[in-house]
Amino acid sequence: MSSPHDFDFLHGAWEVANRRRTDxxxxxxxxxxxxxxxxxxPLFDGAxxxxxxxxPHLGAKGLTLRLFDQERKEWSLSWSSSRSGTLFPPVVxxxxxxxxxxxGDDTLPHSRIRSSGGTPISKDVRVRYVWADVSPASAHWEQAFSVDDGRTWVTNWSMDFSRSRPSAS
Incomplete structure (x- = not known):
């Protein structure tokens, strides 16, 4: 069962190795x-x-706001990109x-899907985030999308977190 301290492992500074699909x-x-x-x-005493x-490779920053719902005993995670400045729909x-x-559910603009007029068409997707191999020194995150309501998934982004080393002064 989830608790308000599930993400305590994530507090602090990290180096991240990203691996992302081009589509x-x-x-x-x-x-x-x-x-x-x-x-x-952390905020709200960990909740x-x-x-x-x-x-820098993408020329962007990302922000995640995580909130623990005390009644439902579940987390909602809302992502935002510095490119848009808006919150994407949460995953829970x-x-x-x-x-x-x-x-959660989202709509993905898809450059390969185009209308007869040539403009990109959005595609509804089911989103899945997985956190695994969590420890004080490392963690793994991955994102997958489904276009068939979760019957099949395409893992399209993974991040391997390792603790940042203190800089020598």
Whole structure:
């Protein structure tokens, strides 16, 4: 059962190795890999947190707001990109041991799907985030999308977190 301290492992500074598909819906698309830096700060005595990830390779930063619903005993995770400045629809779920799974719905603009006029068409997707292999020194996160209501998934982004080393002064 989830608790307000499920994400305590994430507090602090991290180095992140990203691996992301070049097309989020195509299981045969290539991968790009790039580093990032990340920090997370607790709020509400651990029942909430906010983080920021800096991804110079993408020319963007991301922010996640996580809130623990005390009555439902579940987390909602809302992501925002510095490119849009808006919150994406949340994914909701929790942890069972050291594995967390969170689901939600979103609409993905898809550059390969076009109207007869040539403009990109959006595609409704089911979203899944998984946190696994959680420890004080490392963690793994991945994102997958489904276009068939969760029958099949395309894992399209993974992040391996490792604790940042203190800088020598």
């Amino acid at each position: 989020f819906l195509d299981p045969d698309s290539g991968w790009e890999e790039f580093p990032a830096t990340h920090w997370c700060r 909430a947190n906010i983080d920021e990830i800096d991804m 779920g929790g942890f069972d041991g050291d594995r967390g799974e969170f689901h």
